[in-house]
Amino acid sequence: MKQFKNLCIGCDHAAVKLKDIIVAFLKDKKIHIHDMGTHRSDVSVHYPDFGMLVTKSLVKGEYDCGILICGTGLGMSMVANRFAGIRAALCNDLFTAKMCREHNNANVLVMGGRVIGDVLAKEIVQTFLETPFDGGRHAERLKLFDHLGEKIT
Numbered sequence: 001m002k003q004f005k006n007l008c009i010g011c012d013h014a015a016v017k018l019k020d021i022i023v024a025f026l027k028d029k030k031i032h033i034h035d036m037g038t039h040r041s042d043v044s045v046h047y048p049d050f051g052m053l054v055t056k057s058l059v060k061g062e063y064d065c066g067i068l069i070c071g072t073g074l075g076m077s078m079v080a081n082r083f084a085g086i087r088a089a090l091c092n093d094l095f096t097a098k099m100c101r102e103h104n105n106a107n108v109l110v111m112g113g114r115v116i117g118d119v120l121a122k123e124i125v126q127t128f129l130e131t132p133f134d135g136g137r138h139a140e141r142l143k144l145f146d147h148l149g150e151k152i153t
Helices: 013-028 047-059 074-080 094-102 118-130 137-146 148-152
Strands: 007-011 033-035 065-070 088-090 108-112
Touching (some): 007 047, 013 065, 065 074, 074 088, 074 108
Parallel strands (some): 065 108, 088 108
8 A cells, every 4th residue: 555655534424434444444554644524423514625625635736645435425526526637536346446546547535434334445445545557548548538627618
C-alpha cells in the first residue's frame, strides 16, 4: 500500500462508523490518513460539504488520494467528479476497486456505508491502494477524458 503516501478521508453522518474502521485499519498499517470528518453520526450533515473538503484538498495537491463514504456512495461520487482532475470511483466490490485503478487511475475511492460491511470495505481499500495504474492505452484514454470539460463549453 505504498503507492499513496498521503491520504485523506471524509464521510457524512451515515458512514461515520465505517470511516472510523477504515481510519483505524490504515493506521494499523502505518499509512498516514487525515480524517476530515464528519465525526458524529447523531447529527445530520450535508455530504457535499465533506465531499468538497476532500476533493478540494486533492485538487490543491495536499493529498495523493482520497476516500469518501456516504450512505450509498452515490452522492459523494457525484460531488467528487464535478472537480477537474478528480477520478472518483464508487466501488462496492473488489473487481471495481482493482479495475478503477488499473484502467482509470482513480484517485478517489468512494464506498457506500449502508451497502457494504466493514470486512469487505477494508479489502476494497487495500485493493484500491495496492493496485497500480497500467498506463499504455489507458493513459491515452485518460487524456481524452481530462479534456471533456473543455469540449463541452
